[in-house]
Amino acid sequence: MKIGGFLKKSLIEYPGCISAVVFTIGCNFRCPFCHNPELVLQAEASFTEAEIFAYLDLNRKWLDALVISGGEPTLQPDLADFCLEIRKMGFPVKIETNGTRPEILSSLISEKLIQRIQMDIKTRLDQPEYSRITDAAIELDQIRKSIEIIKKSGLPFEFVTTTVPGIHNARDIAEIRRELSHDIPHRLQEFRPGKVLNEKLLLELGYVKEVIGKR
Secondary structure: OOEEEEEEEEOOOOOOOOEEEEEEOOOOOOOOOOOOHHHHHOOOOOEOHHHHHHHHHHOOOOOOEEEEEOOOHHHOOOHHHHHHHHHHOOOOEEEEEOOOOHHHHHHHHHOOOOOEEEEEOOOOOOHHHHHHHHOOOOOHHHHHHHHHHHHOOOOOEEEEEEEOEOOEOHHHHHHHHHHHOOOOOEEEEEOOOOOOOOHHHHHHHOOOHHHHHOO
């Protein structure tokens, strides 16, 4: 896999576990509020799989799990092989995805290569709006398929939406929750200013930095 970042210890990414986090390179979205723009644009890997395996092996006593985030992990052609090696080491795996490749999710689940899932939902499930927010051509049916696959997976899961003042509103959140059904775990996380992928597009979408500063 192309690995652009590696967090050696996290207390929050895998609930109830001390986890390491691998960040893959590349994404098929161009969300202007992306807080990992270097992973979207980076071409060369910063870490090898061998380095990750060696660290996990050396720190078995202190780590409980591995999280694979991005970028978008399901774009990696050898994701399943990587997960298999991690599972052989005895670590449960959580994947964080944008849901655009349901066939990959389904395969990872059926092969028991992942034990927890987090899916980002960028905005309400409206075709023009989703494409506008992600600055990408979106097949919304694929997003919906991933949602259903995750809900029926039998694994612990969570849906997450990053809320950006001027871009998201109460209607967006209400429609997301209606689509998911209200008993489905859906967490809101507030966008925080800093490095972003496309500041110009943020402004075009209506984001005003001063709004965040007053919160």
